[in-house]
Amino acid sequence: MHIQPGVVEGAKIALSYATAAGSAALAVGMARDTIRLDGGSRALVLRSIATTLLVLFFFQILPHYASGISEVHFIFGATLYLIFGGGPAAIGLALGLLVQGLLFQPQDLPQYFMNVTTLVVPLYIVTRLVRKLVPAHAPYVGLRLWQALALAAAYQGGIILLVAFWGLYGQGFGAENMHQIGVFMANYLVVIIVEPVVTMAMLALAKLFDPMTTGHPLFYNRLHHPVS
Numbered sequence: 001m002h003i004q005p006g007v008v009e010g011a012k013i014a015l016s017y018a019t020a021a022g023s024a025a026l027a028v029g030m031a032r033d034t035i036r037l038d039g040g041s042r043a044l045v046l047r048s049i050a051t052t053l054l055v056l057f058f059f060q061i062l063p064h065y066a067s068g069i070s071e072v073h074f075i076f077g078a079t080l081y082l083i084f085g086g087g088p089a090a091i092g093l094a095l096g097l098l099v100q101g102l103l104f105q106p107q108d109l110p111q112y113f114m115n116v117t118t119l120v121v122p123l124y125i126v127t128r129l130v131r132k133l134v135p136a137h138a139p140y141v142g143l144r145l146w147q148a149l150a151l152a153a154a155y156q157g158g159i160i161l162l163v164a165f166w167g168l169y170g171q172g173f174g175a176e177n178m179h180q181i182g183v184f185m186a187n188y189l190v191v192i193i194v195e196p197v198v199t200m201a202m203l204a205l206a207k208l209f210d211p212m213t214t215g216h217p218l219f220y221n222r223l224h225h226p227v228s
Contacts, residue, residue, distance in 0.1 A: 001070055001071065001072075001073055001075065001115065001118050001119065001159050001163055001188075002070055002071045002073070002105070002108050002111065002115055003069065003070055003111045003114050003115060003118075003163065003166050003167075003170075004066070004069050004070060004071075004111075005107055005108070005110065005111065007069050007070075007111075007166060007167055007170045007171060008111070008114060008166055008169060008170035009170065012169065012170055013110070013113075013114075015169070016111075016113035016114040016117065016166075017113055019113065019114070019117040019121075020112075020113035020114075020116050020117050022117075022121075023090075023094075023116055023117045023120040023121055024094075024120075026090065026120060026121070026123075026124045027087070027090035027091060027094060027120055030085075030086035030087040030089075030090050030123075030124070030127065031044055031087030031088075031090065031091060032087070033085075033086065033087060034047070034085050034086070034087035034088060035087075038085055038220065038221045038222070039217045039221065042217055043217040043218075044087055044088060044091075046217055046218050047084040047085060047087075047088030047092075047217075047218060047219075047220075048087075048088045048091040048092055048095070050084060050088070050092070050218060051080050051084050051088045051089055051091065051092020051093070051096070052091070052092040052095040052096045052099065053092075053096075054080065054092065054096070055075065055080075055092050055093055055095070055096025055097065055100075056096045056099060056100055058073060058074055058075050058076065058096070059073060059075070059096065059097070059100045059104075060100065060104060062074045067183055067184045067187040067188070068167075068179075068180035068181060068182070068183035068184030068185075068187070069163065069166075069167040069171075069177070069180045069181055069184055070163045070167075070184045072184075072187050072188050072190070072191065073191075074191055074194060074195075075093070075119065075159075075191075076195050076198050076199070077089060077093065077119065077122060077123045077126065077155040077156075077159075078123075078126050078148070078151040078152050078154070078155040078195060078199060079195060079198055079199045079202055080092060080093070080123075081123060081126050081127065081130070081151075081220075082130075082140045082143070082151075082199060082202075082203065082220070082223065083202055083206065083219060083220060083223060084218075084219065084220050085220040085222070086123065086124070086126075086127040088220075089123055090120050090123055090124075093116070093119040093120055093123065094116050094119070094120060097112065097115055097116055097119060098112065098116075114166050117162065118159055118162040118163060118166070119159070121158060121162065122154065122155045122156075122157070122158025122159055122162070123155065125154050125155070125158050126151055126154055126155050129150070129151065129154050130151060133147050133150055133151070134147060136226055136227040137226045137227075138226065139222065139223060139224050139225055139226060140203060140220070140222055140223045140224075141203050141206050141207040141210075141223060141224055143199070143200070143203055145196060145200060148195075148196040148199040148200055148203075149192075149196040151196075151199070152191075152192050152195035152196045152199065153192050155195070156188065156191045156192045156195060157192070159188070160184075160185050160188050160189075163181075163184060163185075163188075164181050164184075164185065167180065167181045167184075168181070203223075206219070206223055206224070210224065
């Protein structure tokens, strides 16, 4: 989901500053909820370190390849949310993306604000959707496959739509640009298929190691407990 250099240039990049500021406001709100409702500052710090490392793993170790105007990366945002909560997931996505740019892909730094918007806004959508899909009395370890698929579709679909937006905003509706956007969208659909499998595997592990993960500040309380 890294926007390719040159897709959005010049004065148009200014829009990404505004969208990133909005994304930062969403992340701060989610982080505040973690501090107030789910473990305090220590939990937020521990989980944010974990999510940052995982996002770096997603970017650098998992398969990734250029596709159209962007890249296909296996960034499992909905899974991060279910395991660690919205605040830590948002921070991990933003910091992981930044560290990856600083250490490994400096050519992506000019697009950082576009990319961070593309990762964080769909995460916020997931935080809203999960409230409708998962009853308050049901812990996340009991999630069904269709629920995991719906959350993955919301997160990855949000990424697809935002990448398409940046492509159209930067390069217009020309035939070649539309083709490049279409290539990315088609190739990125595989992530929607893979993420629910990863989600169910991680939830199964959390359930298997229930005594170790229940109540631990590293994990989202909602993972094992209903809404209090």
